[in-house]
Amino acid sequence: MIAAAADLIAASPGEEFSLRAVCDAVGVKMPTLYHFFGSKQGLIDAVIEHGFDLYLGEKASMESSGDPIQDIRAGWDAHVAFGLTNPGFYTLMYGNVRPGYSPAAQSRPSEILRGLTARAADQGRLIVPSEQAAAHILVSNIGVTLRQLILAAPDPALSQAVREGAISAITGKGMRADNPLTTAIERAAAQPDVLGKAETQLLIEWLDRLGRDNEKLQ
Structure with a gap:
């Protein structure tokens, strides 16, 4: 039915x-x-x-x-x-x-x-x-x-x-141009074919880790 x-x-x-x-x-x-x-x-x-x-x-x-x-x-x-x-x-x-x-x-x-x-x-x-x-x-x-x-x-x-x-x-x-790490993450995510899917994800993870470390130092 x-x-x-x-x-x-x-x-x-x-x-x-x-x-x-x-x-x-x-x-x-x-x-x-x-x-x-x-x-x-x-x-x-x-x-x-x-x-x-x-x-x-x-x-x-x-x-x-x-x-x-x-x-x-x-x-x-x-x-x-x-x-x-x-x-x-x-x-x-x-x-x-x-x-x-x-x-x-x-x-x-x-x-x-x-x-x-x-x-x-x-x-x-x-x-x-x-x-x-x-x-x-x-x-x-x-x-x-x-x-x-x-x-x-x-x-x-x-x-x-x-x-x-x-x-x-x-x-x-x-x-958010004042945050270069965020800008880099967004650019990488928007163009995953430039580096390749796996490489783009790894780059995003690295940049995110750097951003977290910077927050701890501030």
Whole structure:
């Protein structure tokens, strides 16, 4: 029934779907659906959970760069790509707003993002608390994805511009020229192909270690 509802949602993103159509698709009666899900909202919640399973399955297949800021960039792009490829799921996952309510499954990708911002904070690369940084990235990411879905037109340039603006807002990129170590870390992280992934990560670790030692001396 979850798969049938998902198929109906995917076929008509943003539109209501019929419980009877779901039952007909799998050859069961309405009481069977209510027995398993309790209500239409119960079925919708199960479909949302399924959507997050698909989304997180794709994220799990992504290889970490070893750098939290770069991983935030990659996660942003994966988020947008999932939304554009799966508008039916995405509008249920993030577009159906009820004041005071958020699907429990939303916490799963949020935890991943908070882990990345916590690592960035540990490296001294944020100018805001890590929780605030995660919230800033998430709401910006959702907004730019929904904007493209509403317009039914992918806009990579807009997504990149908003992404870099959000990252600048949490890292202070462009405002920290007085800290050459931070500047070097950001430049290395933004161009991992210059030195290579492993070498870039090692350089970042060394620079971060130097920065921590300098803080102890001050």
